Amino acid sequence: MTAVIENTAGQGTNTGRSFEEIAEIIGQVEDQSRVGVCLDTCHSFAAGYDLRTPESYRQVTADFDRIIGFGRLCGMHLNDAKGELSCHLDRHAPIGDGHLGLEAFRNVLTDPRIDNIPLILETPDDTRWAAEIALLKQMAL
Template sequence: VTAVIENTAGQGTNMGFAFEQLAEIISQVEDKSRVGVCIDTCHTFTAGYDLRTKVVFDQTFAKFHEVIGWHYLRGIHLNDSKKELATRVDRHNSIGQGFLGMEIFEVLMNDPHFDQMPIILETPDDTLWSDEIRLLYSLIR
């Protein structure tokens, strides 16, 4: 069994919004093979890590690799954000309907780092899920 830690948006006194905090949690686990990280795109953005363009997406995940390491990334919660960058408020939005925009989703859907990784759609309107899934697949080049 692997325990997967999801990053937070950093609301209130929540920890786990900074990559350094996640790395510290991992450092306290004796058997590192049994721990991983799930990155939530809304949480990442509102925690202060920009993802809106390929350039900043790559910079953010380079920072993730530097601080935590790609080998710990075990999944993605995919969603847009109703709140702006670095607001530290967790409010998911439907794909392309929030402050993240569309470029992040095209970048992520075409980045080989995520090819075999579970990507979980975590958006608020279940009536849009099938359309959102079709949209995400349409972004693959």
């Protein structure tokens, strides 16, 4: 069994908003082979990780790999963000309707390291899920 830590937006007194905080948590686990990470796109953006351009996405993923290790990535929650970059608000928006925008999802979905990582749509409007999934599949091509 693997325990999976999800990053946070940095709201209130929550820990886990930075890759360094997550690495510190993992470092306190005796059997670290049983710990993984789930990255939430809204939480990442709200915590200050900019996924919107290919350059900033590459920097964020390079930092993640250096600090935590890409091998620990067990899943991603896909959702747009109602708040601005570094706002520390955990407010999910439908894909393409928030401040992350479509390019951020294109960056994620065309990254070959993500090919075998479970992606979970975590947007607030279930009436839009089918259209959002179709859009995300199209962007992954």
